[in-house]
Amino acid sequence: GESVGLHLPTLSVQEGDNSIINCAYSNSASDYFIWYKQESGKGPQFIIDIRSNMDKRQGQRVTVLLNKTVKHLSLQIAATQPGDSAVYFCAETLPIQGAQKLVFGQGTRLTINP
């Protein structure tokens, strides 16, 4: 079936360190992946995306890696800051009746320790 899951539900890192959040997906038909950040009581915010024809994409302090062979996605955040504390979701897009559906993982809660 279709599912997107995360290896670790919680992650704590020291401020200034790098963090890596992992995600496993099961549907090889997905051609686009997004990482969202969700702060408490708010809607998800787009962080970075990657298409299935790429294996790496970099943004400001963030890098997404895609390994299609093992259906694995990761989000690397460099030099973490207190504002990075949030829940991070990966999502894959799947076609549904001429549209696109986002399938979300359960999320990883990232806590930045001072």
Next chain:
Amino acid sequence: DGGITQSPKYLFRKEGQNVTLSCEQNLNHDAMYWYRQDPGQGLRLIYYSQIVNDFQKGDIAEGYSVSREKKESFPLTVTSAQKNPTAFYLCASKRVGQGTYEQYFGPGTRLTVT
């Protein structure tokens, strides 16, 4: 100032009552979506609409209804048939077109039914 608004932020209802959650967007997006989020969980798709006057059931549509009479509005009604209506409800919108995947989310409505 473009974006998606959801109101109210918090909503309380008694069991057995229908309740309608508002979602408005001024991004001129054709597609709109409703998701439900339970504590510690990812987002699950309730309903989506690709165009005015048309909408489709998502993965967990039972006990919910929607309408799409205007492009900018996609209200969700939580009916008394929904067994566990207490949750955080998120609305999203997206451009429709080749290569457009990112969904923009509203701030959410937290519904509590007692």
